Amino acid sequence: MTTQKTSIRELKSQQEDSVDITQLRVPIKVDLTPIYEFLGSRTSQVWVDTALANLPLIIQDHANCEKKAAGTAMNLIFRYEFSYELQCKLAQLIREEMLHYEQVLGIMNERGQDWEYLSAGRYAKGMLKQKRTHEPAAMIDVLIIGAFIEARSCERFAALAAEINDTRLAKYYRYLLKSESRHFEDYLALAQSLSEDSIDERVAFFKGIESELITSPDSELRFHSGMPA
Ligand SMILES: [Fe+2]
Numbered sequence: 001m002t003t004q005k006t007s008i009r010e011l012k013s014q015q016e017d018s019v020d021i022t023q024l025r026v027p028i029k030v031d032l033t034p035i036y037e038f039l040g041s042r043t044s045q046v047w048v049d050t051a052l053a054n055l056p057l058i059i060q061d062h063a064n065c066e067k068k069a070a071g072t073a074m075n076l077i078f079r080y081e082f083s084y085e086l087q088c089k090l091a092q093l094i095r096e097e098m099l100h101y102e103q104v105l106g107i108m109n110e111r112g113q114d115w116e117y118l119s120a121g122r123y124a125k126g127m128l129k130q131k132r133t134h135e136p137a138a139m140i141d142v143l144i145i146g147a148f149i150e151a152r153s154c155e156r157f158a159a160l161a162a163e164i165n166d167t168r169l170a171k172y173y174r175y176l177l178k179s180e181s182r183h184f185e186d187y188l189a190l191a192q193s194l195s196e197d198s199i200d201e202r203v204a205f206f207k208g209i210e211s212e213l214i215t216s217p218d219s220e221l222r223f224h225s226g227m228p229a
Pocket residue numbers: 066069096097100180
């Protein structure tokens with residue numbers, strides 16, 4: 001069976017080039033309905049208020065998240081070299097996440113914010129410990145988890161953008177919605193492409209785990225943390 005491959009030109013038309021984030025125009029229209037339907041819960045007002053009251057920490061953790069997103073995709077690109085589709089999508093994703101990383105570093109620099117070590121929260125680990133250990137199930141689970149991380153990032157950027165008292169960051173967070181919502185769809189499509197059976201049951205399983213991590217009390221504040229304790 002031959003499947004239609006996405007051409008490099010097609011991928012290029014979707015990619016971001018180096019973007020000057022000082023020149024961003026808003027509103028950038030992104031329909032978040034699929035994200036809200038995919039996720040099992042919405043971010044609470046308490047989390048948004050706490051995040052806005054601790055913005056330097058959220059910006060630092062955001063920088064960490066962009067770097068980790070690129071790192072995770074880079075691990076996948078080395079481990080799963082058999083799939084053309086996976087390689088192309090991951091290469092694009094890595095480039096975009098590194099661009100976001102550079103942009104967040106620029107924002108930190110502009111704000112006079114020094115880099116500070118921040119440990120990882122419980123979120124990604126909480127999902128990864130449920131990953132199956134045999135292939136291709138392990139890879140399918142990692143890709144589904146990737147879809148949840150991207151979808152939640154998108155939902156939180158939208159929640160922060162709606163309330164943040166900083167026009168520049170509000171614009172930047174809205175700008176990120178477009179690529180992060182595409183990353184969510186890419187991860188999900190890749191996960192399904194590796195399985196002959198529907199992945200719906202597995203998606204529903206991780207939906208419950210993810211939602212629990214977001215809505216249950218969490219002693220640490222992070223970009224993907226739970227209910228501030
Ligand atoms: Fe990103």
